[in-house]
Amino acid sequence: MFRIRRIYDDTLPLNRDTLKQVKAILRTRFSSIPEEEIEGLGDRLRNPFRSRFRSILLAAENMRGRVLGFALLLHEPEMEFCYLDWIATLKGGTGGGIGGALYEGVRREASVLKAEGLFFECLPDDETLCGDQALLKENRARLRFYERYGARPIVRTAYETPVKEGDTCMPHLVYDGLDRTRRPGAHFMKQVVRAILERKYEEYCPPEYVEKVVESFTDSPIVLREFRYVRPQAVRSKVEGSAVERIALVMNDHHGVHHVHERGYVESPVRIKSITEELEKSGLFDPLPTKSFSDRYLYSVHDRDFCVWLKKACIGTAEGKSLYPYVFPIRNKTRPPRELSVLAGYYCIDTFTPINNRAYPAARRAVDCALTAARWLVGGGRIAYALVRPPGHHAERRSFGGFCYFNNSAAAANYLSAYGRVAILDIDYHHGNGQQDIFYRRSDVLTVSIHGNPRFAYPYFSGFSEERGEGDGEGFNLNLPLPEQMDGEKYRAALGRALRRIEVFEPDFLVVALGLDTAKSDPTGTWSLRARDYEQNGRMIGALGLPVAVIQEGGYRTRTLGVNARNFFSGLASSASKAVKRRRVSRDRIEGLAFRNNLKEADVKRIRALVEKTGFFRPGENAVAEEVAAERISRDVESGYSFILVNNMGACWVTYATVPSPAPTRRTIFTGSP
Numbered sequence: 277m278f279r280i281r282r283i284y285d286d287t288l289p290l291n292r293d294t295l296k297q298v299k300a301i302l303r304t305r306f307s308s309i310p311e312e313e314i315e316g317l318g319d320r321l322r323n324p325f326r327s328r329f330r331s332i333l334l335a336a337e338n339m340r341g342r343v344l345g346f347a348l349l350l351h352e353p354e355m356e357f358c359y360l361d362w363i364a365t366l367k368g369g370t371g372g373g374i375g376g377a378l379y380e381g382v383r384r385e386a387s388v389l390k391a392e393g394l395f396f397e398c399l400p401d402d403e404t405l406c407g408d409q410a411l412l413k414e415n416r417a418r419l420r421f422y423e424r425y426g427a428r429p430i431v432r433t434a435y436e437t438p439v440k441e442g443d444t445c446m447p448h449l450v451y452d453g454l455d456r457t458r459r460p461g462a463h464f465m466k467q468v469v470r471a472i473l474e475r476k477y478e479e480y481c482p483p484e485y486v487e488k489v490v491e492s493f494t495d496s497p498i499v500l501r502e503f504r505y506v507r508p509q510a511v512r513s514k515v516e517g518s519a520v521e522r523i524a525l526v527m528n529d530h531h532g533v534h535h536v537h538e539r540g541y542v543e544s545p546v547r548i549k550s551i552t553e554e555l556e557k558s559g560l561f562d563p564l565p566t567k568s569f570s571d572r573y574l575y576s577v578h579d580r581d582f583c584v585w586l587k588k589a590c591i592g593t594a595e596g597k598s599l600y601p602y603v604f605p606i607r608n609k610t611r612p613p614r615e616l617s618v619l620a621g622y623y624c625i626d627t628f629t630p631i632n633n634r635a636y637p638a639a640r641r642a643v644d645c646a647l648t649a650a651r652w653l654v655g656g657g658r659i660a661y662a663l664v665r666p667p668g669h670h671a672e673r674r675s676f677g678g679f680c681y682f683n684n685s686a687a688a689a690n691y692l693s694a695y696g697r698v699a700i701l702d703i704d705y706h707h708g709n710g711q712q713d714i715f716y717r718r719s720d721v722l723t724v725s726i727h728g729n730p731r732f733a734y735p736y737f738s739g740f741s742e743e744r745g746e747g748d749g750e751g752f753n754l755n756l757p758l759p760e761q762m763d764g765e766k767y768r769a770a771l772g773r774a775l776r777r778i779e780v781f782e783p784d785f786l787v788v789a790l791g792l793d794t795a796k797s798d799p800t801g802t803w804s805l806r807a808r809d810y811e812q813n814g815r816m817i818g819a820l821g822l823p824v825a826v827i828q829e830g831g832y833r834t835r836t837l838g839v840n841a842r843n844f845f846s847g848l849a850s851s852a853s854k855a856v857k858r859r860r861v862s863r864d865r866i867e868g869l870a871f872r873n874n875l876k877e878a879d880v881k882r883i884r885a886l887v888e889k890t891g892f893f894r895p896g897e898n899a900v901a902e903e904v905a906a907e908r909i910s911r912d913v914e915s916g917y918s919f920i921l922v923n924n925m926g927a928c929w930v931t932y933a934t935v936p937s938p939a940p941t942r943r944t945i946f947t948g949s950p
């Protein structure tokens with residue numbers, strides 16, 4: 277068993293490990309490749325400007341993460357052609373169809389990119405061109421393999437001309453037209469050949485040589501060699517498999533036990549059934565088994581006391597009985613009562629979310645599902661959907677309510693925050709007060725919520741636009757409260773605003789708290805979004821091109837719930853596939869650094885900490901750094917100080933420099949890095 281995985285860059289630990297194994301294969305299989313080129317592979321993935329080709333790495337891995345083979349595909353986005361640079365399997369291990377699966381993966385990628393064909397080099401299978409018998413045998417096997425797809429060497433050109441005297445075994449340029457029936461003409465081919473020779477063999481091929489080979493491409497369309505190994509009728513040129521992004525589906529296998537039978541309790545097991553029935557029709561989903569995570573992950577987003585009480589209270593409630601909070605600490609929160617049932621009001625924000633012995637196992641398993649989805653992204657997956665109930669986005673650090681017990685979306689976001697910057701987009705009809713509360717003082721997790729204005733909508737006491745975050749988190753919470761009547765078009769205007777804020781934040785991961793109670797006739801909402809609106813919303817979110825964990829929140833009109841979910845995901849998957857392909861990476865991101873020169877209150881303490889870490893200054897001098905920063909904030913340019921803040925991959929501040937302005941007497945006072 278193996279899977280083909282696309283590696284976009286080497287920023288995640290798992291991808292770094294994959295890349296290490298790929299490099300090892302390169303070293304053993306292609307001894308002539310200079311070490312520099314092998315070591316520069318990660319950089320090539322991250323930086324498309326360097327080689328003027330965008331590199332796409334496909335790795336074939338077994339279930340233990342061992343790399344069995346890989347292919348490196350280069351994409352030329354202006355001329356729109358693809359060039360297969362390397363394809364290799366572990367030495368001695370071409371069995372199990374790994375080479376074939378990789379080549380089919382390459383063809384799929386090239387086809388999605390709408391490439392005008394796939395080109396690559398292959399050593400000759402003619403005795404006149406290559407004298408080495410062993411090599412000849414290998415070359416024949418290779419060309420036979422490619423012929424099965426209709427791919428053959430381009431003939432009647434000077435591509436095989438030796439560069440230096442004594443060069444033998446010069447490679448053919450092979451063309452695979454993929455699904456296309458029309459072959460390219462001379463004009464296009466001249467550009468392609470020039471790009472290959474100049475960019476790939478810059479050191480090796482002198483300009484006169486390049487000119488000579490380029491000019492030899494005069495046939496329009498190009499002529500391919502006659503079939504030598506395969507009967508033309510046996511060729512399978514069709515590109516196999518779907519190129520749309522697949523979605524890993526994590527289901528809460530324990531959700532059914534949590535079934536509150538009281539009248540009007542709309543958060544019921546049938547919700548999940550109505551969604552899965554529709555998802556199955558889409559063919560977009562691959563099931564992903566739920567992994568169990570330790571309580572440590574729960575305690576990182578919730579107070580331990582609250583979690584321990586919830587478990588005890590739930591398990592202690594008699595079978596079939598539900599306990600509803602009935603007394604609330606409006607006047608004094610500092611003296612929690614001892615009685616478990618009275619404590620329900622101490623920890624709950626409303627009177628309709630019951631404690632019972634089924635709620636805890638279901639809620640705890642939902643957290644595992646959300647974490648499994650997050651973990652999938654860290655492993656290089658692009659889209660995961662945790663289809664869970666009970667929902668979680670109303671659960672705060674030390675309280676539950678609104679049918680929610682533990683905050684699944686927050687747990688996923690916090691897990692991901694160890695690997696990069698995270699944005700949570702809550703698109704439930706109700707305010708995502710839970711995530712807001714949990715991340716209110718953090719700047720590494722951006723929380724955005726679009727919801728019915730709390731003046732008329734649950735949870736009533738939060739979700740106002742002036743709630744923007746505090747301390748380090750100031751400016752990292754965005755609430756977009758909307759009017760009582762909304763249609764799809766008005767909603768998209770708000771969604772556009774939310775997405776622009778997320779783009780500015782430049783996250784590495786996105787968590788979507790997916791509530792479908794924004795739909796027309798939902799019993800808990802007042803808006804009127806229709807099935808086609810969900811498709812468009814999904815498209816807009818997918819266009820960010822980010823790895824995304826979608827966590828199910830609300831949505832209670834079971835008649836349309838499934839169709840709306842299916843539409844959302846088909847929009848998300850189709851636009852995510854496109855976005856990843858055309859992902860324009862900014863310079864800042866490529867270099868891993870972002871710069872800014874406006875100081876914020878939170879920077880003052882950071883600067884002091886960084887200066888202390890340098891160890892160059894005495895304690896008194898460290899305090900000066902803090903004072904200078906504060907002065908810059910209060911007096912701006914008048915202070916005479918200016919700062920440059922450098923942020924490394926959004927994760928930590930690495931360097932601070934302050935220079936007295938104005939120029940020309942600029943002088944660095946200090947720099948610091950952790």
Ligand SMILES: [Zn+2]
Pocket residue numbers: 704705706791793800829830831
């Ligand atoms: Zn809701």
